[in-house]
Amino acid sequence: MLTDTKLRNLKPQDKLYKVNDRDGLYVAVTPAGGISFRYNYAISGRQETLTIGRYGKRGVTLAEARERLSEAKKMIAAGYWLAAPVPEKRTWLLPSAHQAFSIIIKKCASSAPLTWSIDWSRKNPLANKAGLPC
Numbered sequence: 782m783l784t785d786t787k788l789r790n791l792k793p794q795d796k797l798y799k800v801n802d803r804d805g806l807y808v809a810v811t812p813a814g815g816i817s818f819r820y821n822y823a824i825s826g827r828q829e830t831l832t833i834g835r836y837g838k839r840g841v842t843l844a845e846a847r848e849r850l851s852e853a854k855k856m857i858a859a860g861y862w863l864a865a866p867v868p869e870k871r872t873w874l875l876p877s878a879h880q881a882f883s884i885i886i887k888k889c890a891s892s893a894p895l896t897w898s899i900d901w902s903r904k905n906p907l908a909n910k911a912g913l914p915c
Contacts, residue, residue: 783808785843788836791816802843806850808836818846822857831863 783802791800793814801807808816818833818841833849834841841849853863 783843788816788843802847804847804850804854806833806846818850820850820853824857824860824862829863 783800787800788808791808791810793810793812795812797809797811799807799809799819805820805822807819807821809819810816816836818836820831820833822829822831831853833846833853836843836846856863
């Protein structure tokens, strides 16, 4: 388990290295000497890394990082995607696979000519049975 003393004594090496804390939290130490708190998790079968913040005088303390991790775990359990590239989009709930496929088909069908959509639905009767709009 990490302490503030251990964090202050971490030295940069030739390559990025990780030091584990607890509950999946770890710090990544860069060759330039930067120390950041991170957490790896999987959502919808996809591996994601959440960077909680940088350690230092103007950064996140160890206690704050642990607190933010517990909040993040609750959000991940609720299905939120925290590693979104744009912070404003972090509140999106991930759609289920069926919902995501349905959204794609709706966009495809709405942008295509009507004759194409009808023809497509005739050739793909499974889409109609699945309740898809095309």
